[in-house]
Amino acid sequence: xxxxxxxxxxxxxxxxxxxxxxxxxxxxxxxxxxxxxxxxxxxxxxxxxxxxxxxxxxxxxxxxxxxxxxxxxxxxxxxxxxxxxxxxxxxxxxxxxxxxxxxxxxxxxxxxxxxxxxxxxxxxxxxxxxxxxxxxxxxxxxxxxxxxxxxxxxxxxxxxxxxxxxxxxxxxxxxxxxxxxxxxxxxxxxxxxxxxxxxxxxxxxxxxxxxxxxxxxxxxxxxxxxxxxxxxxxxxxxxxxxxxxxxxxxxxxxxxxxxxxxxxxxxxxxxxxxxxxxxxxxxxxxxxxxxxxxxxxxxxxxxxxxxxxxxxxxxxxxxxxxxxxxxxxxxxxxxxxxxxxxxxxxxxxxxxxxxxxxxxxxxxxxxxxxxxxxxxxxxxxxxxxxxxxxxxxxxxxxxxxxxxxxxxxxxxxxxxxxxxxxxxxxxxxxxxxxxxxxxxxxxxxxxxxxxxxxxxxxxxxxxxxxxxxxxxxxxxxxxxxxxxxxxxxxxxxxxxxxxxxxxxxxxxxxxxxxxxxxxxxxxxxxxxxxxxxxxxxxxxxxxxxxxxxxxxxxxxxxxxxxxxxxxxxxxxxxxxxxxxxxxxxxxxxxxxx
Amino acid sequence: xxxxxxxxxxxxxxxxxxxxxxxxxxxxxxxxxxxxxxxxxxxxxxxxxxxxxxxxxxxxxxxxxxxxxxxxxxxxxxxxxxxxxxxxxxxxxxxxxxxxxxxxxxxxxxxxxxxxxxxxxxxxxxxxxxxxxxxxxxxxxxxxxxxxxxxxxxxxxxxxxxxxxxxxxxxxxxxxxxxxxxxxxxxxxxxxxxxxxxxxxxxxxxxxxxxxxxxxxxxxxxxxxxxxxxxxxxxxxxxxxxxxxxxxxxxxxxxxxxxxxxxxxxxxxxxxxxxxxxxxxxx
Numbered sequence: 001x002x003x004x005x006x007x008x009x010x011x012x013x014x015x016x017x018x019x020x021x022x023x024x025x026x027x028x029x030x031x032x033x034x035x036x037x038x039x040x041x042x043x044x045x046x047x048x049x050x051x052x053x054x055x056x057x058x059x060x061x062x063x064x065x066x067x068x069x070x071x072x073x074x075x076x077x078x079x080x081x082x083x084x085x086x087x088x089x090x091x092x093x094x095x096x097x098x099x100x101x102x103x104x105x106x107x108x109x110x111x112x113x114x115x116x117x118x119x120x121x122x123x124x125x126x127x128x129x130x131x132x133x134x135x136x137x138x139x140x141x142x143x144x145x146x147x148x149x150x151x152x153x154x155x156x157x158x159x160x161x162x163x164x165x166x167x168x169x170x171x172x173x174x175x176x177x178x179x180x181x182x183x184x185x186x187x188x189x190x191x192x193x194x195x196x197x198x199x200x201x202x203x204x205x206x207x208x209x210x211x212x213x214x215x216x217x218x219x220x221x222x223x224x225x226x227x228x229x230x231x232x233x234x235x236x237x238x239x240x241x242x243x244x245x246x247x248x249x250x251x252x253x254x255x256x257x258x259x260x261x262x263x264x265x266x267x268x269x270x271x272x273x274x275x276x277x278x279x280x281x282x283x284x285x286x287x288x289x290x291x292x293x294x295x296x297x298x299x300x301x302x303x304x305x306x307x308x309x310x311x312x313x314x315x316x317x318x319x320x321x322x323x324x325x326x327x328x329x330x331x332x333x334x335x336x337x338x339x340x341x342x343x344x345x346x347x348x349x350x351x352x353x354x355x356x357x358x359x360x361x362x363x364x365x366x367x368x369x370x371x372x373x374x375x376x377x378x379x380x381x382x383x384x385x386x387x388x389x390x391x392x393x394x395x396x397x398x399x400x401x402x403x404x405x406x407x408x409x410x411x412x413x414x415x416x417x418x419x420x421x422x423x424x425x426x427x428x429x430x431x432x433x434x435x436x437x438x439x440x441x442x443x444x445x446x447x448x449x450x451x452x453x454x455x456x457x458x459x460x461x462x463x464x465x466x467x468x469x470x471x472x473x474x475x476x477x478x479x480x481x482x483x484x485x486x487x488x489x490x491x492x493x494x495x496x497x498x499x500x501x502x503x504x505x506x507x508x509x510x511x512x513x514x515x516x517x518x519x520x521x522x523x524x525x526x527x528x529x530x531x532x533x534x535x536x537x538x539x540x541x542x543x544x545x546x547x548x549x550x551x552x553x554x555x556x557x558x559x560x561x562x563x564x565x566x567x568x569x570x571x572x573x574x575x576x577x578x579x580x581x582x583x584x585x586x587x588x589x590x591x592x593x
Numbered sequence: 594x595x596x597x598x599x600x601x602x603x604x605x606x607x608x609x610x611x612x613x614x615x616x617x618x619x620x621x622x623x624x625x626x627x628x629x630x631x632x633x634x635x636x637x638x639x640x641x642x643x644x645x646x647x648x649x650x651x652x653x654x655x656x657x658x659x660x661x662x663x664x665x666x667x668x669x670x671x672x673x674x675x676x677x678x679x680x681x682x683x684x685x686x687x688x689x690x691x692x693x694x695x696x697x698x699x700x701x702x703x704x705x706x707x708x709x710x711x712x713x714x715x716x717x718x719x720x721x722x723x724x725x726x727x728x729x730x731x732x733x734x735x736x737x738x739x740x741x742x743x744x745x746x747x748x749x750x751x752x753x754x755x756x757x758x759x760x761x762x763x764x765x766x767x768x769x770x771x772x773x774x775x776x777x778x779x780x781x782x783x784x785x786x787x788x789x790x791x792x793x794x795x796x797x798x799x800x801x802x803x804x805x806x807x808x809x810x811x812x813x814x815x816x817x818x819x820x821x822x823x824x825x826x827x828x829x830x831x832x833x834x835x836x837x838x839x840x841x842x843x844x845x846x847x848x849x850x851x852x853x854x855x856x857x858x859x860x861x862x863x864x865x866x867x868x869x870x871x872x873x874x875x876x
Contacts, residue, residue, distance in 0.1 A: 334686075334687065334688035334691065334725055334726065334727045335688060335691065335725070336725050337690070337725075338690065338691060338694060338704075338708065339688070339691060341691055341694055341695065341698075341704070342704070346698075346703055346704045347698070347701075348698055348699050348700075348701060350698065350704075351694075351695050351698035351699050352699075354691075354695070355684060355687065355691075355695055358686060358687060358691070359684075359686055362686040362727075363686065416681075417679075417681045417682045418681075418682055418683060418684045418685075420648070420678065420682045421678050421682050421683060421684060421696075421743075422699070423648065424646070424648070424671065424676045424678055424682075425671070425696065425699040425700055426667070426668040426669075426671035426672050426700070427699045427700070428668070503686070504729075580648070580649070580650060583648060590681065
């Protein structure tokens, strides 16, 4: 056989260039090709990119100021007055101490940031990333090459580049210790990013490998979402409770000093631990270089590298496990028989009510509606406790009423392409909208009533007639919001649908809907203000004229019913007129995913 | 005796930008027939059906269902039609039974009637064992069957089916064919869009060949076939058929692997780590 003539090879022989370098280059090129294609997919993607870019610029500015503030922070951690000249930290024993303080700070913050990123990754787990090893498994690429290639592509994607930029800006603070230390810090920052990407991807791969059935995914999303909300609201809750603490304790210099020492001590312990964990170890390395602790430098480098190697090995193990244990997802069993369909009115409106109720239970995107009432109750409870104004609790049901209509305001997009099923069935628009409004009103109403019950108990509204009357009025106002928003939401849903994640991938973000999701809740809020106007006007009159408070309650309920009816009526008219546009809209939204 | 027309399409035109997807389509579908729409990908079949079913407004032309203009009252037209939804258009968080009953109740049927018919359909489509399972967990074939069932539950006068047998197993396909043929014999009209000529020949009484947005031939199967095999007639109308070229790099002839150390075995074939089994067979 000569090398110039085609060689006869057994069928199935691959003869491509399968070197690792080629694989990596191909995957990186593929990732960027997909990214560019996504950018051209829709105007919403451009909007989201612009918003993301603005946020990122803000983040980078924040990182810059954080880096500038590091010297002052280190003074505080060393127990020195923050007004002390920071240049003192660059001389003598203070140089090493301040470097160690910086290193610990950065390790702690790096670990916290990595855990937040991990939480976001867990939310997006299973929702489809730009490069998916399952999609690539058809090409017969061996596991090692594929995993390294995908990993390299992740490191060169937008999120990694942005993360690297932020870390490098923060690491520029090490310039105080010389250019050499700064360069070491830059290298360590990039190593930290690699560790973050590796460990987060590993955990996501483990989740994707073992959480496969529809039911387990639903529970998983509920847990992760609950965790996310709790963490997001933690500052609010802590501030509220800290306000209570401060109001209980005498504000003395000793107390302030004690508090500061306790915080410093806790910080020191936590940061020491974090500086030895993979997420933050590399960020503390420059401090050890300044201190001449090269043994520790090597140890922490080893920890970081070992973490990356372990993560890659686990990800490859997950691939093999999935391949060897591939099985159909465990089927979920729904209701035996008709379930709720047997208990609703025997007409099209009843059918829409039943279907809506089933989806309230089975749609992970609507789970937020069941978590936020708890969050609002806790926040308002903390506020009430800290200020001593227990009637603040009554804000919770009103906020719940508003919040639970927010997603309903986009119910056509939430339905997605199954909205076309409604259209094919020629169900009258008013029956469809009325059914949806009833479902929303009933479920929201129950949630609001529970919140009102909690508020009644916490605020001890039974103690006197006035507070009991006020409780009754607040309950009426909250229920009026439920009614009004249930109707108005139907109108907004058919007038201003915006892209949303699919029910199968509730946290997917590829379609660039982030811009819309940030803007449209404000529209819902503005509409709520308009809806509340009659009740607000009557309230002013009642309070100034000294009329009975129950007038407010009655007005609120009547107003709620009227707005609800108006909303459903308008929604039906708009839906009839725009039905084909809505069909096109949901089709476009689906193609963006 | 003049046939009653179930569907009449007159001069339908639809453009998407500069592309003319449907170009002056005229079609008459008699009542009590099983009418096949065949054509290559991108011929305009789905676009034509969408305009007929009130899901896509035509740029020009009219569509009539039993003499009534579809676009003067799309809801009334849809009530006479049973349009098979696609898989992603189903409310798949409902069980199979719930979805069918929902489909019936949306169209104004009473719950007990819808339930009884739902059970009949589930049995006919061999889905009674999966009635309590969520549709999201159905296989592709099961999803196709439940989608077809949702189109039939309200006993429409016209069924509009887009690729109804795709992914469906042969036994179920045969059962569905029997159901459709019984339906046609009872006076119903079925419009089937399909790529599968064998299927069209088996179940359809009439056929229309569509390509490039135009109807190239229409009538009974025998009229359209014009003495030829229907598939061959289709190729002659649509064109695009050519001799198989083959590829030099396909079927065991290829280039040397790049950068791979390839060892030659005794048979003279280059063995690579990718095909040890074949090498073993060769030896």
